[in-house]
Amino acid sequence: MPAAARVAISFPSLVFSGKSCIINFIRHRSAIPMKIHQLKAFVAVADSHSFNEAARLLSVSQPAVAKAIRELENWADRQLVIRSSRGTQLTPDGVSLLRRARGILDQVARAEHEFAGSGPHEHVSLGLTTLVSAAVAPTLVDFKERNPDTAWTVLGGSRRLLFEKLYNHTLDLVIATLPGTPEEMGTGFRCEPLLRLPTVLTVAKGDPLEKAQSLADLTQAEWLHAESEQSFDHHFRGAFAEAGVHRLPPFTRCESPFVMLALAARPNTVTMWTGLASHAMKPQLKVPGENITGLALKEKLPDITVCAVYRPDLIMTPAIQRLLGQVRRLKDMDMLDLGPDAAVLSVG
Structure with a gap:
């Protein structure tokens, strides 16, 4: 039985797509299989935007990187990388493959790590x-x-x-x-x-803000928040409106919990935490942790x-x-x- 006929029997849907689909299928079957070193070269090129830099990162020659990319494009049967005077960029197909490539390499690296030495380690x-x-x-x-x-x-x-x-x-x-x-x-x-x-707001112990009973008493303070302006707005706009305040105070964004805890002990500073945060951090930074105290306000703050x-x-x-x-x-x-x-x- 001819090869094309055998393909038609195994994959009947290909027959209705025309002869070209059968030819493409046969060509893919004979293509060079995808290999790990090709994916490593592809990810290195994507990250560095340069064949030369990718070669340096991988400790191989530039022609070796170019060959790996060419073989990967032959396997995919489409262009993945565009080289120009402005640098190396991925095509839309290359962008689509990049996430898959990272996932495959991640699992390979994980397997190598887990089975290194005497046995598997999670x-x-x-x-x-x-x-x-x-x-x-x-x-x-x-x-x-x-x-x-x-x-x-x-x-x-x-x-x-x-x-x-x-x-x-x-x-x-x-x-x-x-x-x-x-x-x-x-x-x-x-x-x-x-x-x-629960959301917890803290101020420095002994600060006049300790006596605050409402968010309206805190509008002149410096606020310290760990997340974006959108999150600050989303979290507090309703509570401030309930307090009769329709303009949110400015805030300083800080993404380091240790620096945030230290700044929280400064005068005229209001800091937002989760319910466990200030308690959890005290063993790490005892002095700042013991120098802040939570506020009891009449407004109900949204939970986190x-x-x-x-x-x-x-x-x-x-x-x-x-x-x-x-x-x-x-x-x-x-x-x-x-x-x-x-x-x-x-x-x-």
């Missing part, structure tokens, strides 16, 4: 936004003590930065406060609400929802499941429970 790469990192620090310390053989990487920073690293497979998951707007979340992620924490954000293709390893389970158990402490039926949301 690894978790975790991102924490500033408010969350201050709140869950004791839980992470406890997790490390309970799982001494689990290697992990912990990165902090803004949601935007951490979500970018999550998208690029640098991180497994991010634990973050729920963004005020969908734009801050980005697309292509799943968001699992874990628990809600803490979420686990991850890619839909994330492999939920036992270590990741244990970590999420330990964070979920925070709700058994003096906090607000989201309940067992909290939904996992897909964004984009």
